[in-house]
Amino acid sequence: MPPWVQQGYGEYAQRIKGDFSLQLHEIPAAKRSKAATVPRMMDEEGARLLSAMPKDGRLVALDGRGRNWSTEQLAEQLERWSVDGRELAFAVGGPDGHSKAVLDASEAQWSLSPLTFPHPLVRVLLAEQLYRALTILRGHPYHRAE
Numbered sequence: 001m002p003p004w005v006q007q008g009y010g011e012y013a014q015r016i017k018g019d020f021s022l023q024l025h026e027i028p029a030a031k032r033s034k035a036a037t038v039p040r041m042m043d044e045e046g047a048r049l050l051s052a053m054p055k056d057g058r059l060v061a062l063d064g065r066g067r068n069w070s071t072e073q074l075a076e077q078l079e080r081w082s083v084d085g086r087e088l089a090f091a092v093g094g095p096d097g098h099s100k101a102v103l104d105a106s107e108a109q110w111s112l113s114p115l116t117f118p119h120p121l122v123r124v125l126l127a128e129q130l131y132r133a134l135t136i137l138r139g140h141p142y143h144r145a146e
Contacts, residue, residue: 001120001123002120005120005121005123005124008123008124008127008128009024009123009124009127012124012127012128012130012131013127015131016127016130016131016134018138019082020078020082020130020134022127022130024123025052027045027048027049027052028048029041029045029094029095030042030044030045030094038096041094041096042094042096042097042098042099043099043101045093045094045099046098046099046100046101046102047099047101049091049102050101050102050105053089053105054087054089056086056087057086057087057088057089058081058086058087058088058089058107059089059091059102059105059106059107060088060089060090060091060106060107060108060109060110061091061093061098061102061103061106061108061109061110062090062091062092062093062109062110062111062112062122062126063093063097063098063103063109063110063111064097064111064114064116065109065111066108066109066110066111067108067109067110067111068111068113068114069110071129071132071133071136072133072136074110074129074130074133075133075134075136075137077108077133078130078133078134078137079137090110090126090130091106092119092122092123092126112125112126112129
């Protein structure tokens with residue numbers, strides 16, 4: 001990843017403290033070859049992602065067809081999800097999206113935007129939005145929307 005991605009993600013991950021922490025686990029994309037079909041690559045990536053999930057964790061798949069949440073709605077979701085103490089995992093799909101197995105295993109599907117973003121930018125956007133939602137829950141003045 002370019003330095004600006006590492007710096008941006010790292011900045012927000014550092015700011016998230018207390019009851020929450022942000023950890024990044026990268027799952028390698030399937031190797032592309034003439035023999036590998038897109039569905040097979042998606043299935044391989046999905047299997048690796050699901051095997052990396054925390055036991056009894058809650059999976060939220062970032063998907064363009066998912067629900068559009070405002071930052072305030074994300075804060076409400078985080079508050080609801082934090083009650084049971086389960087680990088929360090946000091999954092960003094590979095270049096072709098998530099496999100059916102990942103979407104079926106996810107408890108929620110969230111769309112950051114109807115726009116398509118490059119993966120490095122999604123990493124920073126996700127970290128910032130999680131930080132922003134947590135500041136709302138904590139009454140911190142970072143989020144100033146009306």
